[in-house]
Amino acid sequence: MFDNNSLYEKMIDSLEGSVHTVYTLGMVIMILAAVCRQIFVPKDPFLYLDILAALVLLLSNIFSARWSIVFRVRLAGGLFLVMSLLSLYLYGLEGGGLLLLIIPNAVAAFFEKKKSFLFCMIVSIIGMVVSYDPTNSFSYIISCIIFVSSALGIRVMIGGLRSAYVDNMRELNYNIQENDMIYAELLEQHEEVKKSKLEIYELAYYDKLTGLPNKVNFKETVSSRIASGNYGTMMLLDIKDFKILNSVHGMEMGDRLLKLVGEVVRDLNDPYLYACRISGNEFLFWYESLDSLHMRDLLNRMILEYNVRARKFFTYSKVHFRMAFVRAYEDGNDYLTLVDKLNAAIKYSKYADIDEPVRFKESMYVDLQTETQLKELIEDAIEKRAFNVYYQEKFDLKSNKVTGLEALARWQSDILGEVSPMIFIPIVQKYQMTPSFERLIIGKVLSDYPKLIEKYGPIKIGINISSEHISAKGFIKYFSDALMLYKVNPEHISLEITENILDFGQEKVLRVIKNLKELGVKIALDNIGQGYSFLDHVLHLPLDEIKLDRRFVLNIENKKVQKLLRAITSLKDDFEVSVVAEGVENESQLKIIREMGCTEVQGFLYQRPEPLSKLNKKQNNHIS
Numbered sequence: 001m002f003d004n005n006s007l008y009e010k011m012i013d014s015l016e017g018s019v020h021t022v023y024t025l026g027m028v029i030m031i032l033a034a035v036c037r038q039i040f041v042p043k044d045p046f047l048y049l050d051i052l053a054a055l056v057l058l059l060s061n062i063f064s065a066r067w068s069i070v071f072r073v074r075l076a077g078g079l080f081l082v083m084s085l086l087s088l089y090l091y092g093l094e095g096g097g098l099l100l101l102i103i104p105n106a107v108a109a110f111f112e113k114k115k116s117f118l119f120c121m122i123v124s125i126i127g128m129v130v131s132y133d134p135t136n137s138f139s140y141i142i143s144c145i146i147f148v149s150s151a152l153g154i155r156v157m158i159g160g161l162r163s164a165y166v167d168n169m170r171e172l173n174y175n176i177q178e179n180d181m182i183y184a185e186l187l188e189q190h191e192e193v194k195k196s197k198l199e200i201y202e203l204a205y206y207d208k209l210t211g212l213p214n215k216v217n218f219k220e221t222v223s224s225r226i227a228s229g230n231y232g233t234m235m236l237l238d239i240k241d242f243k244i245l246n247s248v249h250g251m252e253m254g255d256r257l258l259k260l261v262g263e264v265v266r267d268l269n270d271p272y273l274y275a276c277r278i279s280g281n282e283f284l285f286w287y288e289s290l291d292s293l294h295m296r297d298l299l300n301r302m303i304l305e306y307n308v309r310a311r312k313f314f315t316y317s318k319v320h321f322r323m324a325f326v327r328a329y330e331d332g333n334d335y336l337t338l339v340d341k342l343n344a345a346i347k348y349s350k351y352a353d354i355d356e357p358v359r360f361k362e363s364m365y366v367d368l369q370t371e372t373q374l375k376e377l378i379e380d381a382i383e384k385r386a387f388n389v390y391y392q393e394k395f396d397l398k399s400n401k402v403t404g405l406e407a408l409a410r411w412q413s414d415i416l417g418e419v420s421p422m423i424f425i426p427i428v429q430k431y432q433m434t435p436s437f438e439r440l441i442i443g444k445v446l447s448d449y450p451k452l453i454e455k456y457g458p459i460k461i462g463i464n465i466s467s468e469h470i471s472a473k474g475f476i477k478y479f480s481d482a483l484m485l486y487k488v489n490p491e492h493i494s495l496e497i498t499e500n501i502l503d504f505g506q507e508k509v510l511r512v513i514k515n516l517k518e519l520g521v522k523i524a525l526d527n528i529g530q531g532y533s534f535l536d537h538v539l540h541l542p543l544d545e546i547k548l549d550r551r552f553v554l555n556i557e558n559k560k561v562q563k564l565l566r567a568i569t570s571l572k573d574d575f576e577v578s579v580v581a582e583g584v585e586n587e588s589q590l591k592i593i594r595e596m597g598c599t600e601v602q603g604f605l606y607q608r609p610e611p612l613s614k615l616n617k618k619q620n621n622h623i624s
Contacts, residue, residue: 020064023057023076030054045090046083053079077107081120085127097131098147105151121151207277209255210262215284218276222286223335232328233295235285235357236342240320242281243432244468254281256313264306270298282346284339290327299323299357322349323357331360344368350430375427377413382436387411389444390609391452394462394580394602397594404460404494405452406602407445408609409437434466439478446486448612453492455615462494462524470497471508476515483519490520494545498527510541517542524580543577550583550603556592569597 034050041047056079060072067075081104087097101124108120128144205217213221225232239245239257246254261283265275274286287295307318324345332338345360351371381387387409394404411419428437445463452461469475483490495516513523524545548568555561572579581593584603593601 020061023061023072026076027054027057027061030057046087049083049086053083073107077104077120080104080107081123085123085131088127088131098128098143101127101147102150102154106154109151109154121148124151207262210259210277212262212265212283213274213276215276215278218274218278218284218286219335221274225286225288226328226333226335230288230328231290232286232288233290233325234328234338234342235287235295235299235323235325236339236346237283237285237299237321237323238346239281240322240355245319247472257310257319260306260309264302264309267305268298268302273298284342295325296357320355322346322355324349324360325357326360347371351426353426371427374416374419374424375431377415378411378424378427378433378437381411381413382433382440385440385444386413387437387440387444388611389441389448390611391461391615392602392609393607394600395606397590397599397601402456402459403600404462405456406462406496406609407441407464409441409464410609410611429466429468435469435472438465438469442479442482446482446488449486449488449492451612452615458489458492460492460494460522462496464526465495465497467498467500467509470495471512476512479516479521480519491522494522494524496524496526496547499525513541543575545578545580546571547580547582547602548598553581553583553589553593553603556589562592562596565593565596565598 030050030053034047034054037044037047037050056075060067060075064072080100084097084100084104087100089097091097105117105120105124108117125144125148128147205214206212207214222232222234239261242254242257245257258277258281262277265273265283272288274288276284278284287298289295303321310319324342326332326338326341326345328338331341341360344364345358347368348354348364349358351367388411390408390410391405392408393402394406395401396403409421409425411421411424413419428434442463442465445461449461452459482488483493517523522544523542524547525541525543526547527549546568548565552561552565556565569579571577578600579598580600580602581598582602584590584593584601584605586605589603590601590605
């Protein structure tokens with residue numbers, strides 16, 4: 001905003017171009033005046049004053065960059081004031097001195113403050129007094145009055161113009177400031193709109209968590225590539241058992257695992273690879289090549305790098321992936337067809353439990369349809385409590401006595417007939433039906449408890465329980481309540497867990513198992529030999545029993561297997577656990593197992609699983 005103190009400088013600055021023009025014109029006039037004086041009045045003292053004034057104006061223009069416009073205006077006003085006073089002194093009223101005096105007074109009135117104008121007026125009046133001519137008093141007095149009146153009139157007129165100028169300048173300043181504020185606001189709004197558009201674009205085309213393109217972006221890009229005739233391989237990848245990892249380690253850890261996929265893909269920096277996250281733990285890849293070896297190498301590098309980085313913040317031993325792929329124009333020539341077949345292939349890989357990349361085949365649709373039908377039948381069977389429990393006896397080779405029973409689920413479907421556990425158990429686990437399924441089996445076993453005690457006397461009953469279920473929140477309370485409801489002695493129950501139990505967190509699992517043992521429940525480690533390292537489990541978990549997997553027993557004639565079996569059976573004394581060999585089917589296997597030091601067995605050689613109704617009474621006698 002302008003104020004009275006700064007007005008002069010602002011006005012001068014705004015008139016700088018005009019002042020420069022007037023200086024140039026004045027310089028020309030002074031030079032012409034000097035020439036005319038030299039021709040017509042060669043001895044006139046004003047000749048030298050004109051030349052001096054022209055030089056001063058010339059220097060003022062030359063040094064305009066160094067001399068401020070204020071100094072130059074004052075220099076010009078002072079120059080005209082001196083010339084007018086000298087004219088009055090030499091020539092009186094005939095020399096035009098009064099007319100020249102008007103110029104410095106007008107300049108002072110417009111550009112200077114009141115004090116400057118009064119100073120200029122006083123100097124002018126003094127000059128007129130000094131140059132007073134007594135012979136022409138009347139004319140002199142009238143001329144002075146006219147000059148003073150003219151000067152004051154000019155002052156009043158210029159004051160009005162100056163006031164109007166100030167008002168206009170202020171209004172202009174207000175408008176400029178207001179426009180600046182409006183411009184700044186519009187600029188801010190423009191930036192916000194740009195930012196919003198960018199955010200909308202990123203939300204529309206990019207996944208916020210991983211930073212990878214999303215499904216919409218991927219579809220548009222790949223559809224365009226296919227329409228342009230580009231051959232390529234489309235892959236679908238998902239993190240295996242991601243829901244379990246999420247539930248055990250928390251959603252924050254799950255998000256970090258998903259983010260890591262985006263980081264690894266970007267760091268591969270492969271110009272032929274385009275990736276996106278479509279939903280949950282599923283990722284789509286477009287690789288513009290049909291080279292299977294190169295694609296497999298790329299996947300292996302990506303998965304290896306992923307697991308290396310995951311170990312920095314994740315104690316899980318290794319993250320596994322499921323992968324399926326199709327090829328453009330070989331398996332389909334449009335995006336939707338390829339994606340549909342990819343979904344079928346990835347479902348098939350889950351159904352068949354295949355860890356290698358799976359390529360789509362038409363036969364997969366039939367297999368998936370069969371799986372879907374089986375899933376629906378299992379759900380219906382759980383709801384109707386149609387699963388049965390069979391029991392298989394466990395024998396002690398030293399005493400030839402039945403030392404325990406293992407409860408095994410069996411299913412006789414009205415539509416499919418007898419369905420093997422090898423078929424329905426994987427479906428139960430895959431579609432998260434494990435808790436409801438196992439609670440059904442647990443309920444049936446505990447309800448059979450009185451009759452089992454009647455047949456066998458005090459005997460230990462083994463119940464298979466999944467690692468996912470036993471580590472789930474609320475399992476301890478549920479199982480404790482169930483034991484109380486059916487009035488079952490906890491010491492007669494053995495929960496058989498599998499080797500992957502520690503995948504759910506060692507501290508959490510140890511706490512659950514300790515709570516169960518405080519109830520009096522026994523804990524058995526089942527299926528030893530399926531590929532996990534069981535030594536860590538024996539070391540850290542309070543186990544009562546370890547059971548050799550039937551596939552272990554199947555290869556019992558192998559010398560290396562026998563050495564391993566001897567090492568395992570040696571643990572029973574040091575760690576106070578019993579070792580049970582499952583799946584013993586012939587005398588040859590039994591003989592080797594005896595030699596290896598294993599004293600408890602279970603298998604078809606002694607007894608096949610039977611329903612409660614077919615179990616013989618008082619089987620705790622000696623077996624011949």
